[in-house]
Amino acid sequence: MSEFILELKNVSRYFGSVIALKDINMQIKLGEVHCLLGDNGAGKSTLIKTLAGVHEPSEGEFLMNAEPTAFSSPRDALDAGIATVYQDLALVNLMSVTRNFFMGREITKKWGPFSVFDTEKANEIARAGLAEMGIDVRDPEHPIGTMSGGERQCLAIARAIHFGAKVLILDEPTAALGVKQSANVLKVVARARARGLAVILITHNVHHAYPVADRFTLLNRGKSLGTWLKSDVSREEILEMMAGGQELENLEAELAEFARLDESA
Numbered sequence: 709m710s711e712f713i714l715e716l717k718n719v720s721r722y723f724g725s726v727i728a729l730k731d732i733n734m735q736i737k738l739g740e741v742h743c744l745l746g747d748n749g750a751g752k753s754t755l756i757k758t759l760a761g762v763h764e765p766s767e768g769e770f771l772m773n774a775e776p777t778a779f780s781s782p783r784d785a786l787d788a789g790i791a792t793v794y795q796d797l798a799l800v801n802l803m804s805v806t807r808n809f810f811m812g813r814e815i816t817k818k819w820g821p822f823s824v825f826d827t828e829k830a831n832e833i834a835r836a837g838l839a840e841m842g843i844d845v846r847d848p849e850h851p852i853g854t855m856s857g858g859e860r861q862c863l864a865i866a867r868a869i870h871f872g873a874k875v876l877i878l879d880e881p882t883a884a885l886g887v888k889q890s891a892n893v894l895k896v897v898a899r900a901r902a903r904g905l906a907v908i909l910i911t912h913n914v915h916h917a918y919p920v921a922d923r924f925t926l927l928n929r930g931k932s933l934g935t936w937l938k939s940d941v942s943r944e945e946i947l948e949m950m951a952g953g954q955e956l957e958n959l960e961a962e963l964a965e966f967a968r969l970d971e972s973a
């Protein structure tokens with residue numbers, strides 16, 4: 709067993725002439741929450757999509773348990789235990805909590821010559837799976853549209869854990885949530901960690917990330933500014949580094965604007 713479940717070595721990803729990621733080195737450990745921070749366009753989504761089988765690296769190495777790995781689809785990554793919860797979640801509003809919990813992995817029972825969805829057993833499993841994550845479902849047959857944004861995030865996370873994910877990737881799980889609901893989602897993140905999963909938490913909100921994170925990686929315009937253990941970096945230092953990156957970006961944009969004005973003069 710390698711010390712790291714996932715590892716990126718000098719990974720770059722290009723989209724035509726756009727450099728979305730450049731020479732990224734990153735190590736992901738089981739039982740750790742690794743927080744990926746960076747402003748819009750920093751490359752956060754591209755990075756996790758590379759881990760989740762959506763994109764292949766243009767250059768560099770991707771290792772899982774120290775073995776070179778190339779997923780040909782998100783389904784491949786999921787089968788290997790890498791589950792991603794995207795912001796839009798892929799839950800179906802009109803379907804019940806239970807149906808959403810099982811989506812694509814329905815358990816069936818024999819009914820005469822037919823196989824039918826075993827609603828009773830499924831309700832029981834969904835309710836128990838959610839309760840383990842600290843989520844009380846009043847009625848698992850209620851449509852998911854009746855749940856709050858935070859509860860849905862929790863459901864999607866509980867589903868991934870229940871079906872055996874080893875690595876849980878969360879893309880901005882608290883971006884659209886209020887304080888109380890964010891806290892609930894972060895509690896579920898802490899539970900996933902306690903169960904020994906590796907969690908990759910993407911956010912541009914240091915305040916949300918800091919309490920649950922073990923390690924931070926800062927991205928700026930496709931490059932890594934570094935990785936720090938929480939014991940080695942304060943919340944203020946992270947904020948400063950992020951602001952520094954932003955200032956540099958503003959400065960470059962201003963200089964480009966000057967150059968353009970200069971040319972047209």
Ligand SMILES: Nc1ncnc2c1ncn2[C@@H]1O[C@H](COP(=O)(O)OP(=O)(O)O)[C@@H](O)[C@H]1O
Pocket residue numbers: 723726727728746747748749750751752753754755
């Ligand atoms: N499929 C794509 N095609 C072309 N450019 C892309 C694609 N995906 C991302 N990019 C570009 O890569 C850069 C990083 O984007 P992204 O990873 O979405 O950043 P973040 O999630 O940090 O906001 C941006 O400049 C974005 O426009």
Ligand SMILES: [Mg+2]
Pocket residue numbers: 752753754
């Ligand atoms: Mg993104």
